[in-house]
Amino acid sequence: MKTVLIVDDHPLVRAGLRELLREVGFVVVGEASSAGEAERLARELRPDLVIWDWALPDGGREALVRFLGAFPGTRVLVVSAFLGPELACALREMGVQGVVSKTAAPGELLRAAEAVARGEEAFPEAAYLSPREREVLAFLGKGWGNAEIAEKLGISVKTVEGHIERLKRKLSCPSTAALRALAIREGVGDGGAGSGRDS
Amino acid sequence: MGEQVRAVIADDHPVALAGLEEILRRGGIAVVGRACTGREALRLVQELRPDVAVVDVALPELSGLEVTRRLRELGVPVVLISMYDEEVLMREAAAVGAAAFVSKMALPQEIVEVVRSVAEGQILLKEEPSPSRVARHPSPLTPREREVVKLLAEGKKIGEIAEILCRSPATVRAQKASAMRKLGVHSTPELIRRARELGIFPP
Numbered sequence: 001m002k003t004v005l006i007v008d009d010h011p012l013v014r015a016g017l018r019e020l021l022r023e024v025g026f027v028v029v030g031e032a033s034s035a036g037e038a039e040r041l042a043r044e045l046r047p048d049l050v051i052w053d054w055a056l057p058d059g060g061r062e063a064l065v066r067f068l069g070a071f072p073g074t075r076v077l078v079v080s081a082f083l084g085p086e087l088a089c090a091l092r093e094m095g096v097q098g099v100v101s102k103t104a105a106p107g108e109l110l111r112a113a114e115a116v117a118r119g120e121e122a123f124p125e126a127a128y129l130s131p132r133e134r135e136v137l138a139f140l141g142k143g144w145g146n147a148e149i150a151e152k153l154g155i156s157v158k159t160v161e162g163h164i165e166r167l168k169r170k171l172s173c174p175s176t177a178a179l180r181a182l183a184i185r186e187g188v189g190d191g192g193a194g195s196g197r198d199s
Numbered sequence: 200m201g202e203q204v205r206a207v208i209a210d211d212h213p214v215a216l217a218g219l220e221e222i223l224r225r226g227g228i229a230v231v232g233r234a235c236t237g238r239e240a241l242r243l244v245q246e247l248r249p250d251v252a253v254v255d256v257a258l259p260e261l262s263g264l265e266v267t268r269r270l271r272e273l274g275v276p277v278v279l280i281s282m283y284d285e286e287v288l289m290r291e292a293a294a295v296g297a298a299a300f301v302s303k304m305a306l307p308q309e310i311v312e313v314v315r316s317v318a319e320g321q322i323l324l325k326e327e328p329s330p331s332r333v334a335r336h337p338s339p340l341t342p343r344e345r346e347v348v349k350l351l352a353e354g355k356k357i358g359e360i361a362e363i364l365c366r367s368p369a370t371v372r373a374q375k376a377s378a379m380r381k382l383g384v385h386s387t388p389e390l391i392r393r394a395r396e397l398g399i400f401p402p
Contacts, residue, residue, distance in 0.1 A: 010282070012215055012280075013215055015307060018221070020217050059383070081282075102214060103213070
């Protein structure tokens, strides 16, 4: 029996998570509506798994990093309404064990929760982009061509093409145009979540 | 004891949909249909003829507002729900003929009470929100913050926005940060999307 702490500021979302998790055998031991409350409850309840809403009013990178530092043994699955490659990568680097989209089907969400509770990682493929791949993706979003990107990064066009092929595969994009569209849609390199840069 | 209230619910977030069902079920309301898109919601309501439809504002295919407009013609009252507690949205909801507007931040018992009242024929939203209602739900962004968000949505950079608005980049950055904090978002794309959903500017 794995114990879970749900951290989300929407009572309705908490009720949904509680119900879904309960159905597959998790024991929901606590619910918090803020990062501050989550810390208090985690200290008291020592849950096996924490489901953490990325959009908490007092949340964000600092709050999550603080939480992870305070509870190193606790496994954390982040839930986010907006899940672009930058956020997925940033969360993985912060040290959480998984992230799942708020719009995911219940089955997908529960598979992620079970994997993280078992000690595995649960990230989309997009969380495994290298820093170079992210740079290339950002330039694609700005409309740059392969030669321009190669010159800017001081690498060969062939290498840029290699990065683009890997990006297509990791992000399930059939074409470079689809990658460009994704980069624009997700604001990659534009002060996206966790990049710490301003736009 | 009267007959149990029958509701159709619609939300594109499966977790929120599950939560809504659970809250209503515990409140003694029967959820007879669940939809993930606006079209599905419309179809289910036409087919099942519930006492009330509980519809998320931000539905794909057919927006919650459009669904509400059509359901009003069918004579099924609608409770619009939203992730955001915003005066602008409440006014929109009233304009399309929703019987009530409730935030997902509301407590479960509050949601149940609103749905029950609406199923019983009450209209909780007036065309113009009363001053007290507005005062209780102040708009989160200042006009200056809105300007910054709007320009960000147009693809402008901080430096350009600073020039357009005759402010320093530091001020613009601070206003952007403040808007992000208020809307509970952590990136520029999220800020823009959420501001759009709030109706701060047209999509």
